[in-house]
Amino acid sequence: MTQVNVWYGTESGNAEMVGDEIAAALSSTRFTSNLSELPEISVSDVSNAELTIFVTSTYGEGGLPATTEPFYDALSAERPDLSGLKFAAFGLGDRTYENYNNAVATVSTLLVDLGAEQIGPTGTHDAVTGLDPAQVAQEWLTNEILPILDAEGETEQVEKSSHSSDLFPWSNEDFQKNPHPWYDAARELGPVHQTDDRTFVVLGYDEAMKFVKEPSMSIREPDWIQENPWKAFGNTVLSLDPPNHTKARRLFSRWFTPKLIKQWVGATKTSMEGILAGYKPGQVIDGHFDLGVVPTHTTMAQVLGFPDGEVEPLFWALWNAMLIQATDPAPETREQSIESLDYMFNTTAKLLKEKEENPGNGLADELLAASKRGEITEREVLENMVLFYMSGAPNPAYLVGAGLEIFAEHPEVLREYRDNPGAREQIVNEIARLNPVELLLTRFPTQDIEIAGVSIPAGSMVKFPIGAVNRDPKIFDNPHEFDFTRPIDASRNLTFGLGTHSCAGQLIARAEIDIIFTMIAERFTEVTIAQEPIRVITDRLVAYDKMPVTLS
Template sequence: MEALTHGATTDCPEATEYLPWTDPRFRADPYPFYARALAEAPVLRDDFDGSYVLTKYEDLMHYGRLPSVRIAPEWEKAGAWRVLRDMALGNDEPAHTRLRRQTNKWFTPKRVREWAAVTADIADRVLDRIGPDGLVDGSALAVEVAHRVVCEVMQVEADGVEEVRATMRRAMLILSARPTPEDHADAELAMREMLRGSAALLDYKRANPGDGLLDSLLAAQDRGEMSASEVLMTTLFFYVVGHMDAGYLMASGLHLFTRRPELFERFRADPGVREAMVIELARYDAPEPVITRTTTEDLVIRGVHVPAGRSLRLMTGAANHDPDVFDNPDEFDFTRPPEQSRNLTFSFGNHGCQGRLLAEAEIRVVWERIAARYSRIELAAEPVLRNTDASRHYYELPLRLHR
């Protein structure tokens, strides 16, 4: 408590005064709420669980990277997702680096170029199924392509994409700031399904060896470099999560193109802006706008004393719209200079998303394959989104593609 003698306080606004986690308006469009918190109360305290909420880009980059701010304790509180304690995302150093090293080679820039070619082939096959009326569910298209690409990386069959998608929706609800008992129960059932499916994939690979990601994990297990549980949880994570953020951003971009047709025209005409458009969309509409960490020592953040052992909710979606970093943050502007393109959507530091380059390539390639066939994208009906404070999901995105 020494910090309190230097002007620190235990008082700060209650989180739901600014970020009403369960309010449908906040879940549909959190950005006006983020803007008020950023301007008036960048540090908040959630009286429900004693966690502290940070919104400023600078604070996330500093406090989120401190060695004393850890990820592992958060998975102990994560209900069904506690199983991730046995894979890289659920660990701090040194276990994090040990486990991440086992999958690094599958997501190097060179390998991602190979996966981009795979993505183009898969996207073309999915687009071939669209009829002459051009009607398609853009969210289903996006999820199917992303899931099939991950299955190619793993060298397993890509059956059951809708089942995987539905199961993940059920499991994600408990990561909200206000999960219900029903959310927890449903997530436990969903996790059991995912564990059974992941174990079946590994059984398949034992019987049908190849040279994919899962073969590499099993070989590491045989060498004693990974435990059976670590292999299973790493398999589960890539198989069930691999479609989610990339699929959401693909769909969000298609939705944006219906509202801003000039953006699609520019994307079609100018290959030089395509990567920038993908990066700007990731900043503009983060699919998972929060990450959580735990303090292991007392901190003072903007004059607020945060005791050891408290959760930090790091609002990456808010930080991506911080006006101290991004000019006109609520505008989609793919011409931003490089220093305004460093968004936190795929996390940061040691825990930066390993699949970020692959996700960005998948998004760009799917849009490119659509742009090669079609000149305009329109909504065929209103989209259906079901979001929480922690994740965003298109359930339906009815589109009409015009040649």
């Protein structure tokens, strides 16, 4: 919609001057214009038009001037459907007449009646003022109409470009390995894209930071989304909006205060001491599993009052269950996901049962007691405990792996970690910014919203690719570079989510990572990648399958 018609009707030529001026003013914008006098315009021209500026004076006693009248009569007689037309209107008149600027109102009313949509306020020139009508019209165009046309143009451009599936080929292996060239190209076109009838993608940092936490952005999937096994967590913070979310979060929030976290990470330290005691410098070790998954899983098991169990299958169970969350899951994924969820739920149910005979003082014991008192249901206890038992490791362990890669590449960062405790938070924050574990947040607006000029109807799916948001060049200089000296305020990112649904375990995760890195930095000066790490990736989630490193 870059062509704007400028159609005028006049008696003595002033409206023509105004039309000329508007057409000339448009030519210095990105729009092209097409100037005509109304008698040249047929009814079919009007019904095929998309965007037109109408200019008309008023004559007689509030009547139409000579060249507007036949146009108006033809439209009134044929009454075409003008629902594809957007128009702006400018009138010339004289306030000393009783029906001041009546003609422009008459024409606009008919257009709207036939389905057209008026944009912006009607512009007017009053001959009594002595002002130059061309000048008045030009100011009206610049101040009132062009801003609207520009916004619509952007929206349209986004819609056109983004309906091409090339923008975000979610299932493409290269995209999953490194989506940033795609994100960067799409961001050049705009911060928000529509990828199909109901799906929108927000890449812009400012837009994401605002809308991820908007109360009208629900986490609950609308009916059009196919039922999936993930509904097994329907009673947890993963699937609830406030106020139920608040209630669900309260079940455990007391257990993750900064003071208690200090106590819990004692388990991380003990686990790491055990691992490092048996480690000979230069030996190959799995930086993700041995130094990430084991200590963090062990910590969470202790918080819950559960045994460590079989760490490896427990870790991969959640990963496999989450495969169903991918944008286009492979056909066999559903079965795999159900199987993994069964394993997770059965294992946890057994542990909860064992607690009946052997109670302890973990979070699981507290929730069981609350369910005995009738404060929560057994199902709520089970879902929450599955979630905690399985999700203690994936996020911190991935960041441990990613951090080791950074230390291998930049040995000075490992030294800084050891020597400058004040920089540790920023180092971890920068590792997290560049290495989100969960890759997409999805939300579902409960009312029509607009983000960066793009209208998003209620019930749509809005995807926030965390990696893209975390590397918006508007916020981060050299966004793909590791730079822990970014001021902490200017390096906030979406890796742990934001607002109500931000990661409930983020404080404990950060504390665990800090213990692990500090212990490594105090004992070793060099991390070497022994073999190219293997990652497993969907468009939703990433983990290291193998991450052989040496420490020396």
